[in-house]
Amino acid sequence: MSKYKLYYSPLTCSMAVHAVLNAVNAEFELVRIERGTKRSAEHLQLNPLGQVPVLIEDGVVLRESAAIMIHLLEKFKHPLLPPSGDSRRKTLQWLLFFNSSMHQAHAAYFLTARNIEDAKIAEPVLNLMAKRIQKLWEYVEDEINSEFLCGDSPSAADILMTVIANWAQAINPSPVTGEKVKAICSKVIKLPYFAKTLETEGVIYKL
Ligand SMILES: N[C@@H](CCC(=O)N[C@@H](CS)C(=O)NCC(=O)O)C(=O)O
Structure with missing residues (x-):
């Protein structure tokens, strides 16, 4: 099973998190959410605002694209976020x-x-x-x-x-x-x- 699961909608801000997952070479699976559609109970449980991105890391729910990007880049020590x-x-x-x-x-x-x-x-x-x-x-x-x-x-x-x-x-x-x-x-x-x-x-x- 993949370590990460990303809930995303094409073209939206979740694309930046998707690009970072690719940049750090993480193992992940994608769950596509169609824009403008009714959110599933599963999605609303992960994010009551019904927004993307949502990233699941080892079963833990992460929201907010910038926070997720910073977290991943620090964890993988990737130069897209210089260390100092x-x-x-x-x-x-x-x-x-x-x-x-x-x-x-x-x-x-x-x-x-x-x-x-x-x-x-x-x-x-x-x-x-x-x-x-x-x-x-x-x-x-x-x-x-x-x-x-x-x-x-x-x-x-x-x-x-x-x-x-x-x-x-x-x-x-x-x-x-x-x-x-x-x-x-x-x-x-x-x-x-x-x-x-x-x-x-x-x-x-x-x-
Ligand atoms: N501050 C949040 C904003 C998330 C956000 O606004 N996501 C948009 C796509 S760019 C979304 O899911 N919109 C659908 C909606 O609000 O129902 C973040 O950076 O993750």
Whole structure:
């Protein structure tokens, strides 16, 4: 039996955890959860919010994508989370930025788009949220001064950024990501463990 079990939905933030499981070469099985479907009692028992990712490790339930990524990378001593120094500090800062500020800005947009049917009410709110997302991407672009977000090699933060950058296709108007962000994403999608994740989940990456 696999040591790990990941509950995931293609394209979502759980893809970052899936990529990390591939990066550390963990033995795992996948349980696919379809977006927008009623959650099973089994899933709700693992996460009462019905969200992904949920990772089962030795029978123990782990939630929250950034926490799971940090846990796995520390456990497997993987360089996507440097053990010390400036690159570690930056990795934690950017990983948490993408997991909180950037993810939540998108989550609020998607929740509004799904639940407010009256276009007159939804449109101005969605425009405001799309502008906020654009501003966050401009902030990221301005802050990049190395080959990857946190130095010369990829970090957990680059993985999560690349996953979220692909959500631009679902925002209207789509945020414009800068050249430095795009350059990093195009390198990340070619990393073997990330490419394998895209293939397994059947996700088409749009740069
Ligand atoms: N803070 C949580 C957020 C998890 C989350 O929002 N997951 C989304 C996919 S990106 C989800 O499961 N959405 C479906 C839902 O909320 O019903 C994490 O980082 O794990």
